[in-house]
Amino acid sequence: MGVSRRRYASMRGVSDMAVRKAIASGRISVEADGTIDPARADAEWERQTDPAKQRGVHAQALGTRTAAGTARGAATxxxxxxxxxxxxxxxxxxxxxxxxxxxxxxxxxxxxxxxxxxxxxxxxxxxxxKGELIDRARATNSVFDLARRERDAWLNWPPRVAANMAAELGVEAHALEQVLDRYLRAHLADMAEVKIDLR
The missing domain is CATH 1.10.287 (Helix Hairpins)
Structure with missing residues (x-):
């Protein structure tokens, strides 16, 4: 024979209403005569109650209760x-x-x-x-596109200016264009070694 609901509530340190709710929800079971076996009810209560929702004296053990221990009690x-x-x-x-x-x-x-x-x-x-963050993939693509446009603009520069520069210097335009193109490509190759990290 077990104890009454009121007596069990007192032993557990919770209200009589909490015990009634636990019985109604099926978290703890009662004996055939309507009394409660404290040891079995405590085990059922511990196994089927979220530790964060514990009240009374059992709430004090919340800080030391472990998720793994709760999982083992629930057979997981x-x-x-x-x-x-x-x-x-x-x-x-x-x-x-x-x-x-x-x-x-x-x-x-x-x-x-x-x-x-x-x-x-x-x-x-x-x-x-608020617009303070941007998508990393979009930023990476934007930087890549900008660098490609810069490179293309520089590669198109020697043919545009070689004739005017050759006239000012009094040299052959085609030869000057070839020299400018060679040095410019070497310079762009050096710049391509710079790595941008957007992490």
Whole structure:
């Protein structure tokens, strides 16, 4: 024989209404006589309740509860190391905060990382809407197009000016054009070595 709902609520440190809601939603079960077995109800409550929604004395354990531990209780896979590394990277944390916890990440830290990512995403969206950010692919294409037009303009320059320069210097126009073209192509080849990084 178990305990009454009111007594179990007192033992758990929650309101009588919380226990009634847990029973109604099927998170905890009652005995045939309507009483509650505290040990079984605690296990069911822990297994089927989001740690962030815990209340009462059980909410104090939220900071040490781990997502991997919750996952094991629900018969699912533990949190992969890549996810833990992603949380640490998001929070800008290179220290090993999981030492002694079997490589698990606390639910609170995972939730904090999620909120940080949401804030960063919202900031990027706002900056893009305000016109402060541009698309990297578009910027790369624009720089490439500009450089190609510059190159083409320079390659077309010797034929246009060679005759006038040759007349001023008193030399043969075709020879001057060939010399200008050769030196200009060498100069453009040197400039092509410059790499632009748009990261």
């Amino acid at each position: 896979k533990p949190v992969p190391k890549a996810a833990i590394d992603a949380v640490n990277a998001t929070l800008g944390d290179s220290t090993d905060t999981t030492a002694g916890s079997g490589g698990e990440v606390s639910f609170l830290r995972a939730r904090m990382a999620n909120e940080v990512l949401k804030a960063q995403t919202a900031r990027v969206r706002l900056e893009k809407m």
